[in-house]
Amino acid sequence: MGRTRMEAFSDAVIAIVITIMVLEMKVPHGTDMEALRPLLPVFLSYTLSFIYLAIYWNNHHHMLHMVDRVGGGILWANIHLLFWLSLVPFVTGWMGENHWAPLPTAVYGFVLLMAAIAYFILQLTIIRQQGPDSPLKKAVGNDWKGNVSPILYASAIALSFVHVAIAGALYILVALIWIVPDRRIESRIGR
Amino acid sequence: MGRTRMEAFSDAVIAIVITIMVLEMKVPHGTDMEALRPLLPVFLSYTLSFIYLAIYWNNHHHMLHMVDRVGGGILWANIHLLFWLSLVPFVTGWMGENHWAPLPTAVYGFVLLMAAIAYFILQLTIIRQQGPDSPLKKAVGNDWKGNVSPILYASAIALSFVHVAIAGALYILVALIWIVPDRRIESRIGR
Amino acid sequence: MGRTRMEAFSDAVIAIVITIMVLEMKVPHGTDMEALRPLLPVFLSYTLSFIYLAIYWNNHHHMLHMVDRVGGGILWANIHLLFWLSLVPFVTGWMGENHWAPLPTAVYGFVLLMAAIAYFILQLTIIRQQGPDSPLKKAVGNDWKGNVSPILYASAIALSFVHVAIAGALYILVALIWIVPDRRIESRIGR
Amino acid sequence: MGRTRMEAFSDAVIAIVITIMVLEMKVPHGTDMEALRPLLPVFLSYTLSFIYLAIYWNNHHHMLHMVDRVGGGILWANIHLLFWLSLVPFVTGWMGENHWAPLPTAVYGFVLLMAAIAYFILQLTIIRQQGPDSPLKKAVGNDWKGNVSPILYASAIALSFVHVAIAGALYILVALIWIVPDRRIESRIGR
DSSP states (O other): HHHHHHHHHHHHHHHHHHHHGGGSSOSOOOOSHHHOOOOOOHHHHHHHHHHHHHHHHHHHHHTTTTOOOHHHHHHHHHHEEEEEEEHHHHHHHHHTTSOOOHHHHHHHHHHHHHHHHHHHHHHHHHHHHTTOOOOOHHHTTTTTHHHHHHHHHHHHHHTTTTTTTHHHHHHHHHHHHHHHHHHHHHHHHHH | OOOHHHHHHHHHHHHHHHHHHGGGGGOSOOOOOHHHHTHHHHHHHHHHHHHHHHHHHHHHHHHTTOOOOOOHHHHHHHHHHHHHHHHHHHHHHHOOOOOOSHHHHHHHHHHHHHHHHHHHHHHHHHHHHHOOOHHHHHHTTTTTHHHHHHHHHHHHHHHHTTTTHHHHHHHHHHHHHHSSOOOOHHHHOOO | OBHHHHHHHHHHHHHHHHHHHHGGGGSSOOOOHHHHHHHHHHHHHHHHHHHHHHHHHHHHHHHHHOOOOOOOOHHHHHHHHHHHHHHHHHHHHHHHHHTSSSSHHHHHHHHHHHHHHHHHHHHHHHHHOOOTTTTHHHHHOOOOOHHHHHHHHHHHHHHTOHHHHHHHHHHHHHHHHHSOHHHHEEEEEEE | OOOHHEEEEEEHHHHHHHHHGGSSSSSSOOSHHHHTTTHHHHHHHHHHHHHHHHHHHHHHHHTTTTTTOHHHHHHHHHHHHHHHTHHHHHHHOOOOOOOOOOHHHHHHHHHHHHHHHHHHHHHHHHHHHHHHOOOHHHTTTTOOOHHHHHHHHHHHHHHTTHHHHHHHHHHHHHHHHSSSOOOOHHHHOOO
16 A cells, blocks of 8 residues: 555544534534633633644655555554544544533543554554654654653653642643644655 | 645545535424424534535635645644634534524634634745745735624624624625635736 | 536446436335335435436537537536535435425425426527537437427426326336437437 | 556555444443443444455455556456445444444444455456466465355345344354465465
């Protein structure tokens, strides 16, 4: 299988996930300011997930750009990642509708954590396939972002039960860390 | 990142937004003419949003056609635009279901305003990247459409609370202004 | 604008419309045979619309294949067609859920009629742009299918109020007429 | 019609089906562990269907890769397959929400069975069109997977009414059989 097709499929899935998420935002029944207020946590979780999915789309693209040949391993590692990303609208809706209650906020973090792990597995699978001189390995380098994110997610999951604001702050922090596209890979492609 | 991929992703998102909007039109329970009447404002807002999204798809394409290299700035300015467009089904449904009540009508205008601003920011980001001889800048020219639209949106938001028909008329007016594809850019591409 | 991009956008919209239609089929609450029975008319209308959209996708492709240059006229004629196709899930759901009641069945036919007219307008716009030696005009020939379909739709709309079975039969008849891909255009492309 | 376009349309439909399936997972109202428990069967059926659709996407691609010319036969055989795949979100939701009750579990198997038959018909149509030296025929070989799957599905349908766990085990078994990409075709493409 060519890389192009896996890329196209992944892009389509991420584009759909990022877009259908809006359907989890239920249209309010009232038409006054009171009706809008409970939408605030919904809107906040929507925005957060939108940014996360955009980051995944972007970094995923950069990573796949270094793949030449797609075998069964990479294919299924990629589908595994898409699986966790496909759950984002569900947990986003659950967390938003319940105004960031502890358990939904923790489950939201759990899905993000699993997506991060899936991303890491995909990265590892590609590096292994590329062999000792893996250009992806060189590009990724020490990968501090990839290492620190799961720790922050795990902390957020636990701290959701202390105060959800801490978890929320951690989710925003991870998004900020990643919002800068991975310049290491970018610069390597540039060469 | 190549322009092609950002184009493909944007096209996919806009195609999905324009299409899932129909899911916000709830199937009526009755089967007589009485059941159809409350659908009229829903249908009107659906049609309006459909046209708006088609205009965005079209002009967005013309604009991206002049981009050579996609950096982080353009990438995120583009995602920012897609974010506001992704909210169109939500506000369309809210405005339609509530028969163009003042607040939903104003919020509809707010999302259109934010999308217009996001479009403007994207345009500016591209022009800046292209430098002093920016072909997009020359093509856009004085950009009276881009300048007048936010003013009309802002007016519509305020006037929603006077009479929603005025706001509705303004939304239709902006759509009519834009429905003609941007011939300036088109002619420039032609050369 | 190149033909390719309008094709890609149209394909995406039709693919989404044909797929989200399933979301209008509400999951039944019961788990016995009784729960399945009311699904029969829903399933029938779903199948019918699926076939219609597949026909549109196919013929639309054949037609666009003969377009070289996309101007504003063709662009908006195409969006007009997509608009009516985008309403198919809505009327399919309404007709199915109400077990083919007269009014929903007639409205279903109305949307099909408008889509057929939109298709005809698109065809005419392309032929006009191609000028006197229009290859599409030669390929389409006398276009008996295009002429007879609107008449059958209009009859079905009226006859929905006599007996919905007649309307249903006419909808199936039109689908059968079109299910054979347009060999005239196909053979012309082959040359 | 070129193979590329049918491939693109099929990919889009499968990507949408696999992604909108999440919308059938209704966001729970509660926010405690009790609210999560009834989601387990929903999540299980979601995961199973996700894997099935990924398998179809993958094998479908491998098969289409051997097609040169797409005639009406292949076109409609392909749409027939997409039709059954499009029903997967519906039966997944029905089975999951009703905690794998016998009838929904059997109907789930029925849709899988019909998809398998549709896949087989598509394969046969391609082989027939390719003639006596069909490369697909050689690649498929004795096709034990294709032969054993319908038998397992049919057994699962019947055994749903004995115990749904048996049906569930059979569905998982078929998924495991197919999860390995079809190496026969792959190796043949490699040559």
